[in-house]
Amino acid sequence: MRLLVVTSQFPLAGEPTRGRPIHQTLRELARQATVRVLSPVARYPRWAQPSSYLFRAPDPHAAVTDLDAVWPTYPALPALTRPFNGWLCARAIAAEARAFAPDVILAYWLYPDAFGAQRVARRLDVPFVAGARGSDIRVRDAISRRLTVPVVRGADRLLVVSADLGRLAVEDYGADPARVRVIANGCDATIFHRRDRAAARAALGVAADAELVLYVGRLVAEKGLRELVEALRTLRRVRPRAECVLVGEGPLQAELAAAAADPANGLRLAGAQPAPQVAEWMAAADLVTLPSYSEGHPNVLVEALACGRPVVSTPVGGVPEVVDASCAVLVPPRDAQALAGALAAVLARDWDEVALSRRFSRSWAEVAADTLTACREALAARGTPQRPGTE
Template sequence: MRILIVTSQFPIAGEPHRGRPVYQTVRELSRLADVKVLSPIATYPGWARPRSYLYRPAEQDAVAPGCDVDYVTYPALPALSRPFNGHLCARALSGPVRAFAPDVVLAYWLYPDGYGALRAAREAGVPFVAGARGSDLRVRDAVSRRLTRPVVQAARRLLVVSEDLGRVAVDRYGADPERIRAIPNGCDAALFHPGDRQAARAALGLPQDAEVVLYVGRLVPEKGLRELLHATRRLAATRPQARVVFVGDGPLYTELAATLAAEPALPLQLAGSQAPAEVARWMVASDLVTLPSYSEGHPNVLVEALACGRPVVATPVGGIPEVVDAASGLLVPPRDADALADALAKALAQDWDEAALARRFSRDWEQVARDTLLACEEALAERPGPARAAYAADSA
């Protein structure tokens, strides 16, 4: 089978660890089928380029080994071009889609990537499959929600990373439940597994007696990082050995660095973006991993933390309750900094069974790829019904 993947959630030179779950899936899927990736990238005039814009051209082998990937660009303006980005993306994809002649087009990220891929797939006369990651279904602005709906409804299969996201697709977008497939993320057990905490701390320069709270992910407010900063101050007052480490990069990095400069006694460390092997080392070195997000899909960082035998403190949003229960961590309300601080202190004081935590997840990325391939085969074998065909004709 020839599968064309369309996604902007993929490693780029400016952000080599971007879209790691999609990359892991695609790399394994490439062993099972003939797979090509088209990664659509919005490009902006210099005067309008967002400060968080990280894209720069690079040889794909440097950032996405094991994958056949081309980066295609389309022009955009912040906010102003949002209603048209799907059409602009489709125009950029049209030629490459025809050139590859796929059996199925699979798009991860619903708008504008999925919208553009849907139009390009229709033009090429091939089935379209959509993959939702979380935030692309929990859309805030009305324009993107309206343009996401036809993608969700037209997909022959909608792949979601949690049962919760499947319910969101049905309730908010009118998705057909029979076409939804929940395919949770996998975990690379070769990297993420229990290890020697003392050795990991020595390698990272951490004190052996520290109580290390670890956050891994994008540095953005929606991850609850300002609440985590407040909790860090609370921990400093009650647990003098506590240290909170942020692994990642993003728009909040400058704000956090300024806070640390103004409060040098704050037990906060900014470790920057790290390769997966180093992320695993940080997890082994930690006492617990936290993710106080406002919304999530199926956060891979929590799966990886548990695979390393580390408990987690998180919020009960999205698919997190499908990963975390009372035996593996503590859940606190989002946006509640005091509750977060209390839960972190409680988790640090509690004894956790490292071996039991590590046994919770054995699903690897090969199984994710096989489930994905099966969904694509289902889409290829299915003939669209009259109502769906009529909808497609009306929406084209």
């Protein structure tokens, strides 16, 4: 099968960890099919850089992936071009898509990426498969939501990372349940596994007697990071050896760096890290926290458990599909006091690392196989024969 993948959630020069779960899926897919990736990037004027994320222009000479990939750009302005970004994305990828001559187009991130990919798939008369990750289907602004509806309803198959997102797609967007496929994320057990905490702490410069809380993800308010900073201050009044490391980057970076400058807060920013370094931080930690307002299927929690670390999170989205009371404490989002109490409770409890690490064994190869099955279903439903020699 010749599979064209369209997604902006993909490694970018200067942001090599971007879209890590999708990247891992596609690397395995490329072992089972002929895969080409088009990663459209919105190109903003220097005077109008968006505040919602840290924009970096693509560098065609930077080797950020071993996959066959191209990073087409399209012009954009924050908020102003949002209603048109899907059409601009379609125009940016059209020539490359036509030249590749795919059997199926698969797009991750519903708007504008999948919107543009759907238009191109219609022009090429090939099946279209869309993948929803979480916040792309939990859309807040009315314009993006209206433009997301035809993508969700019109996809030959809709891939979601949790049953919760599948329910949302059907109930709120009118997706055909027969076309929805739940494909949960995997975990690379060669990277994320139990290892010696003392050795990891020595390598990372963490005190042996520290009570280390770890956060891994984008530095954005929606991840509950302001509440985490407040909770940490409360926690340190009763557990003064508690400290928190944030692994990642994002719009809140300057604000969090200012908080970290005060030693009383016990906060440290480690920046974005590749997967092996994230695993080492997890080995060094006592627990991993993700106090988000919303989530899809948070891979960081799967990886934390694989490393034998308990979790403090919120019961939003697909989180309850990943953790339960045997491995986590869940608190309401936006509640710093409850978060502080949960952190204290998890730090005070003895956890069975071996039992935690055995909860998940799903590999990225399995994720890729399920994804390819959905693409084959879309192809078969169209009645379009797969070309010989393209498997």
